[in-house]
Amino acid sequence: MARTSARAWQRMLSGRRLDILDPSPMDVELSDIAHGLARVARWNGQTEGDYPFSVAQHSVLVLELFRAHEPDSDAISQAQALLHDAPEYVMGDIISPFKAAMGGNYKDVENRLLSAIFLRFSLPANMTIALAKQIKKADREAAFFEAVHLAGFEDGEARKLFGEPSLPAFDVDAFDRLIRPWPTREAHDRFIAAFESLSV
DSSP states (O other): OOOOOOOOOOOOOOSSSESSOOOOOOGGHHHHHHHHHHTTTGGGGGGGSEEEEBHHHHHHHHHHHHHHHHHTTTTTHHHHHHTTTTTTHHHHOOOOOHHHHHOOHHHHHHHHHHHHHHHTTOOOOOHHHHHHHHHHHHHHHHHHHHHHHTSSOHHHHHHHHHHHHHHHHSSSSTTTHHOOOHHHHHHHHEEEEEEEEHOO
């Protein structure tokens, strides 16, 4: 008798049941992503401010940095930038050194989930190498700004870890608003609004 594959179901507030190990795009909902990401804290919550700096807010910051670097980018590329950390709505935000220690299986699960998320919104299942590099650049610059402004890092320490930002903070529209931690509901709503503004 054939053995059935293991399932790792997660029930969502939308009523969907997502198999984290074998995700279907049909079980992905924007409302669930926004709800989860608005409640996942970056830096394991070790940030200044009255609220945690959420992955939802980080995602909006990355989108704005990506747009600043790639002003001619299309809506599809911008949507992939916004959703680059979307798997964390069910997997949580695990710091990079721990991800590396966990090995390939974690990354495989994360990539399958990201592909399902992209397909749910009619995006290419995988980013091109060039786009992935552009988004990673914006992601690392966001991490630098978060580290210095919120997580207590000195400039030099942050530069060693994340590199020198190629874009000064004052060149980013509404940077002060983007870096100040948002309440959960605001993070949820602004993530949704950012996605809906792209009309993909």
